[in-house]
Amino acid sequence: DTEVTQTPKHLVMGMTNKKSLKCEQHMGHRAMYWYKQKAKKPPELMFVYSYEKLSINESVPSRFSPECPNSSLLNLHLHALQPEDSALYLCASSPPTVSGNTIYFGEGSWLTVV
Amino acid sequence: GENVEQHPSTLSVQEGDSAVIKCTYSDSASNYFPWYKQELGKRPQLIIDIRSNVGEKKDQRIAVTLNKTAKHFSLHITETQPEDSAVYFCAGTRKAAGNKLTFGGGTRVLVKP
Numbered sequence: 001d002t003e004v005t006q007t008p009k010h011l012v013m014g015m016t017n018k019k020s021l022k023c024e025q026h027m028g029h030r031a032m033y034w035y036k037q038k039a040k041k042p043p044e045l046m047f048v049y050s051y052e053k054l055s056i057n058e059s060v061p062s063r064f065s066p067e068c069p070n071s072s073l074l075n076l077h078l079h080a081l082q083p084e085d086s087a088l089y090l091c092a093s094s095p096p097t098v099s100g101n102t103i104y105f106g107e108g109s110w111l112t113v114v
Numbered sequence: 115g116e117n118v119e120q121h122p123s124t125l126s127v128q129e130g131d132s133a134v135i136k137c138t139y140s141d142s143a144s145n146y147f148p149w150y151k152q153e154l155g156k157r158p159q160l161i162i163d164i165r166s167n168v169g170e171k172k173d174q175r176i177a178v179t180l181n182k183t184a185k186h187f188s189l190h191i192t193e194t195q196p197e198d199s200a201v202y203f204c205a206g207t208r209k210a211a212g213n214k215l216t217f218g219g220g221t222r223v224l225v226k227p
Contacts, residue, residue, distance in 0.1 A: 031213045042203050042217035043158060056214060090157060094213060101213050102148065105157040 003027070004106035006091050012112045015081060021109045023074040023091030031101060032074040034066060035090040037108070043090055049074060081113045116141040118206050120218025127194050128226055135221045137204035138186040144206040147187050148215070149178060153200045161202075162189070194225045 004025045013019045023032065031050050035043035048056035049068040057066075063085075065077040074091055088108045094101040117140040127133045139147075145166035150158035164171045164178045164187065171178050175194075180187040187206075191198055204218040 033213070040201075040220070042220050045214060048213050050213060101146070101207065101215075102160060102163060103213075103215060104160065105150075107157050 004091055004093050004104055006089075006106040006109050008109060009107065010110045010112075012114060013078065013081065014114055015083075017081075018077070018079045020078065021076040021089055021091075021111070023076075023106055024072055025093040025104075025106075026072055027093065027095070027104075028071075029093035029095050029104075030071060031094045031096065032068060033090075033092040033094075033103065034064075034074070034076050035092060035105075037088040037090055043105075047076075078111075081111075083113050086112045116144055116206055116208075116216040118204060118216045118218040120204050120221055122221060123219060124222045124224070126224045126226060129194060129196060131194055133189075133191040133194055133198070133223055133225075135189045135202055135204065135223075136186060137188070137206075137218045138184075139206040139216075140185070141206070141208065142182075142185060143208045145208050147178070147180060147204065147206050149189050150203045150205065151200045152203065152220075158203060191223075194223075196225050196227050199223055199225045 007022045034046040037043045046060045047066045052068045063080045067075040090108045091106040092103045094103045120137045148163035151161045152158040162176050162178050164180050175192045177190040202221045205215040207215045
């Protein structure tokens, strides 16, 4: 089973709102990711958690705040977003391997900022 | 850091014909190259991958070839079907990159019946 589950599927929020995206996997993967994808573009890495510790932050604005409560869960807290932040947010996970990591994506959360 | 370029950006083929997408990478230490298929409104799905100790890998109608010397890899789809229509992304990474995949720009494939 290569299932990464994301909620909500769709989210509309105002620029002053605080909301969260949630991600869950039960495959025993120890790396989890947040990607942002705009239309007709490849996924763009935002954050990587490895063994529940933040290992990569791709200079993401502080209005995006990741959290990894445990090895199965990953959250992305959203606050004071801008309309240009509207995109598909993809959670992903991967098992630890000797070389290279097979990354499995969730269905994504479609975010619209109004 | 790694840079991955993908060509062509769009590809239109007749059903039953073959499709080939090519990617080049810049980091000679990259050792893992996955390909993802993304249908409209859906998640990217891994369709095939190749590691640097292998030159070619095949899975039914899909194959990937890797040329480490030239630093390029290609996706080959034979006997294309309408359900192959999607955007395809190549990517590359190496373990020392800390689980960071670098994606190509994508190829929109349209299979005409």
